[in-house]
Amino acid sequence: MPVIIVIDDEQRQRNILETILEDEGYEVHTAHSAEKGLELIKTFAPDIVLTDLKMGGISGLQLLAALPDGSVKPAVIIMTAYGTISSAVEAMKKGAFDYLTKPLEKDAIVMTVQKAAERMQLIRENITLRNALYEKFSMDGIIGSSRRMQEIMDVVKKVAPTSVTVLIFGESGTGKELIARAVHYNSLRKTGPFTAINCAAIPDNLIESELFGYEPGAFTGATHRKIGLFEASNKGTLFLDEIGDLPLLTQTKLLRVLQDKEVRRIGGHDSIKIDVRILAATNKDLEKEVSRSKFREDLFYRLKVVTVELPSLKERKEDIPPLVDFFISKYNQEFGKRVKGASEGALKALNDYYWPGNIRQLESVVERAVLMCDSESISLADIRGELKMPGSSSPFDIEIPDEGINFEEMEKMLIKKAMAKTNNVAARAARLLGMSYKTFWYRLEKFGLNDGSQIGENNPDLRT
Ligand SMILES: Nc1ncnc2c1ncn2[C@@H]1O[C@H](COP(=O)(O)OP(=O)(O)OP(=O)(O)O)[C@@H](O)[C@H]1O
Numbered sequence: 001m002p003v004i005i006v007i008d009d010e011q012r013q014r015n016i017l018e019t020i021l022e023d024e025g026y027e028v029h030t031a032h033s034a035e036k037g038l039e040l041i042k043t044f045a046p047d048i049v050l051t052d053l054k055m056g057g058i059s060g061l062q063l064l065a066a067l068p069d070g071s072v073k074p075a076v077i078i079m080t081a082y083g084t085i086s087s088a089v090e091a092m093k094k095g096a097f098d099y100l101t102k103p104l105e106k107d108a109i110v111m112t113v114q115k116a117a118e119r120m121q122l123i124r125e126n127i128t129l130r131n132a133l134y135e136k137f138s139m140d141g142i143i144g145s146s147r148r149m150q151e152i153m154d155v156v157k158k159v160a161p162t163s164v165t166v167l168i169f170g171e172s173g174t175g176k177e178l179i180a181r182a183v184h185y186n187s188l189r190k191t192g193p194f195t196a197i198n199c200a201a202i203p204d205n206l207i208e209s210e211l212f213g214y215e216p217g218a219f220t221g222a223t224h225r226k227i228g229l230f231e232a233s234n235k236g237t238l239f240l241d242e243i244g245d246l247p248l249l250t251q252t253k254l255l256r257v258l259q260d261k262e263v264r265r266i267g268g269h270d271s272i273k274i275d276v277r278i279l280a281a282t283n284k285d286l287e288k289e290v291s292r293s294k295f296r297e298d299l300f301y302r303l304k305v306v307t308v309e310l311p312s313l314k315e316r317k318e319d320i321p322p323l324v325d326f327f328i329s330k331y332n333q334e335f336g337k338r339v340k341g342a343s344e345g346a347l348k349a350l351n352d353y354y355w356p357g358n359i360r361q362l363e364s365v366v367e368r369a370v371l372m373c374d375s376e377s378i379s380l381a382d383i384r385g386e387l388k389m390p391g392s393s394s395p396f397d398i399e400i401p402d403e404g405i406n407f408e409e410m411e412k413m414l415i416k417k418a419m420a421k422t423n424n425v426a427a428r429a430a431r432l433l434g435m436s437y438k439t440f441w442y443r444l445e446k447f448g449l450n451d452g453s454q455i456g457e458n459n460p461d462l463r464t
């Protein structure tokens with residue numbers, strides 16, 4: 001039975017609301033002030049709070065801001081006198097569920113409260129589902145029942161509380177950043193900052209300013225002091241993403257910082273002691289980069305105290321069903337939907353797909369499917385269009401522009417391409433285009449493309 005707290009400084013209003021709502025089957029508690037209301041909210045953890053906007057003491061708006069940070073906040077319905085609707089709108093912006101205007105009408109009350117109750121039930125259902133998933137597979141939202149993911153989570157749990165450097169390998173979208181965050185949030189540094197920098201996304205000439213900071217006048221344009229990421233991450237964790245893209249010169253400086261545990265801002269004279277844990281990730285084969293002298297060997301060994309190798313999604317297909325469930329519940333909550341699962345056909349298609357974009361791609365496929373789905377479960381039709389196969393984009397897949405297309409030009413272009421691909425051996429080019437040699441030769445002549453061509457009949461190439 002949903003629990004409702006009614007807050008109003010007028011006794012008569014409280015009584016009316018209590019009677020109406022109890023008749024509808026709700027458990028109702030009333031308070032004459034927002035202060036008293038907050039106490040009741042802490043005691044009863046209600047689903048819904050119906051509160052007057054203007055009262056002596058704390059107002060309805062202030063109450064909204066003062067709600068305790070529990071896992072589920074109640075849906076707040078604001079009651080406001082006609083003519084003060086703008087403050088009700090303000091309240092909606094601050095997170096109120098809805099508002100009712102006074103004088104109150106029974107039907108409006110019942111309907112609005114019912115809507116709020118449904119919404120709260122949905123939220124609770126999703127949370128239960130999600131908690132069950134967490135307990136089963138996860139560490140702070142990392143889903144993975146496969147043996148390899150379980151091993152990785154064991155490593156994460158073991159190394160997190162220490163300050164060792166961890167180097168994370170994995171293809172794009174396999175969860176490198178997620179693992180880095182898990183290491184940080186399971187460490188003693190978790191109350192300190194977690195900062196991340198993508199070494200591939202920052203131009204070489206800016207990366208050192210980002211990492212080490214600078215003093216005013218360090219270079220043209222340095223008008224003020226900038227604190228670098230190392231300093232900003234003090235007592236926390238710095239995640240160096242795509243470390244394989246760090247320029248060699250910066251690698252040297254980074255190594256020095258790691259060894260000395262101090263940084264010097266560019267143009268600065270003093271070294272600053274820092275206590276930062278480094279996590280790094282890459283989708284490059286760093287050993288190969290070392291052998292090609294693109295990555296410093298000493299830095300490589302300094303970073304890879306512990307390594308985590310994230311498998312691609314196609315190497316751990318047994319994780320697909322729990323991941324699908326996890327993302328369904330995530331996006332149910334986000335979109336206010338009630339999708340229960342995926343059909344057998346849809347699951348099979350998801351399982352058979354080769355997932356070049358790994359979990360990130362799976363997540364976006366499920367996100368879209370949850371949004372589009374208008375039944376209880378995701379069907380094959382909801383996802384099929386998203387699962388593109390390599391080379392499945394047909395050469396015929398061209399749009400005819402409004403101004404039309406020159407058919408002969410297209411034909412000519414195809415013939416030229418076929419000739420180029422076969423080193424001007426006309427007989428082979430004809431075969432590539434599925435034409436008889438005669439038809440092809442006729443076209444070559446027609447388009448004036450026949451010089452340089454070899455007839456091909458006696459060409460030894462053709463016998464291969
Ligand atoms: N095991 C997992 N359980 C749940 N969600 C996951 C898991 N792995 C990855 N994800 C989700 O997939 C998305 C991509 O993960 P993340 O950004 O960590 O990948 P990445 O390896 O850093 O990718 P990129 O190389 O492209 O930067 C994120 O939204 C993340 O939350």
Ligand SMILES: [Mg+2]
Pocket residue numbers: 176177241
């Ligand atoms: Mg990443």
